[in-house]
Amino acid sequence: MTPATKPLVAFGAGKVILLGEHSVVYGYPALAGPLSFGVTARGVPARSCQLDVPVTADAAQKRLMRKAFARAARMVGEPKVKVTLEARLPLSAGLGSSAALAVATSRVLLQAAGQEPTAKATARLAWEMEQEFHGTPSGVDHTTSAEEKLILYRRVQGPSGVTGRAREVKSPRAVSVVVALAGARSPTKVTVGALRERQARWPERYRRLFAQVGRLVTEASKAVEAGDLEGLGDAMNVNQGLLGALGLSSPALEDMVYRLRGLGALGAKLTGAGGDGGAVIGLFLEPEPVVAKLTRDGVRCFASQLAGPRAQGVHS
Ligand code: MEV
Known part of the structure; x- marks a missing residue:
């Protein structure tokens, strides 16, 4: 494989699941959207295909990242590129950091191998990496990250x-939504395994x-399409129950x-794997004052x- 000739850069978005986490693993639909925060991967020409693992990762994370990277690299013929990663979202908080990493890395690997990093090609490669991270992922995290849209997703068992x-x-x-972090999070593999x-x-x-x-997910996606945010919020509350x-x-x-x-969310629920702690989302018409209040109270949030038309000044 010829070495990559120019520096490459690609982004992978974090995600939130509006409704349907966990049941999505069993073939039911989920509604999920991308965050504007995520992971940026950069690639520079090198003598071999290598991943420069982030220094902040612990030994187990580094091992897993290298294994996932090697699996994806093999699938595109190990282009001669050195990939470095920069994360701008809380890691291991249920916000799709591993999927964001997989998508950003896949985009760089595809480009380095001279292939077009389409959403489909990216998702296919990122899926390989996600299997190393999570064992049996439904695929909703990396698909949302690769598509960068609010999506209705379903895992399908084909021939x-x-x-x-x-x-x-x-x-x-x-x-x-306002995303707020609460408590110490359990690893996704653990909550998914215990539920199984x-x-x-x-x-x-x-x-x-x-x-x-x-059924709630189907109703919620219809509510989104109809602009019925109250209906969406109620579906989120029932999903939390x-x-x-x-x-x-x-x-x-x-x-x-x-x-x-209590701060006026139309609906609020945990998002992602749940367990002992992790991320919680609240649906708000005006999220910024809520973020300001929670931040003053010491809550990590954004x-x-x-989805929907972007108003000027809306932080996303
Ligand atoms: C994790 O973000 C979402 C889960 O449904 C697991 C999965 O879909 O693979 C808990």
Whole structure:
């Protein structure tokens, strides 16, 4: 493989799941949108295909990153490029940092290999990396990151293996959330694995709950398309109740959910894997004053617009 000849740069967005985390692993739909924060990958010509792992990563993270990188690099013929990463979103907080890393890295690897980094080609390569990070991911995280749109996503078991199907969900109104961090987060692999054990033990009970979540996701995406943010918010609140029933919430997450509702959220719920702690989202018509108040109170938070027309001055 010929060495890359010029410096390359690519971005991978973080994500939030508006509704449908976990049930998406079992083939039900999820509604997810990209954050404007994410991971930037840079590639420079080198003698071999290498990843310069971030110094802030711990030993286990570094090992995993190298393994995931090697898997993706092999798929594009190991172009001679050295990739460095810069993250601008909280790591391991349920905001899709591994997917953002996988997407940014895949885009650089594809370019270095002389291939077009289309959303489809990027998602295919990022999926390989995500499997190293998460074992059996549904694919919603890296697909949202690669598409950079609010999407309705479904994992599909086809004859040649697992794939994902996504379609854009357009909104006539701005869909803006406040993302707030609460408690110490459990790794996604752990929450997904523990739920799988409960589901295997009581399959019919859990199937009913997943199906309920799936129906909420369909209703929520219709609400988005109709500009019915109140309907979307209510679906988010009911989804949070079901996530609690699935054993995925915690006192720290519930406190933050109620705090956001107390500040006027149309809907609030955990986002991502949940567990002991992690990220909580609140749907707000005007997110900025909420971010200012929570920040004054010492909460790590930010606002992001996931869909709809961009108003001037809206932080996304
Ligand atoms: C993690 O962001 C979302 C989960 O549904 C896992 C997955 O979809 O692979 C918990």
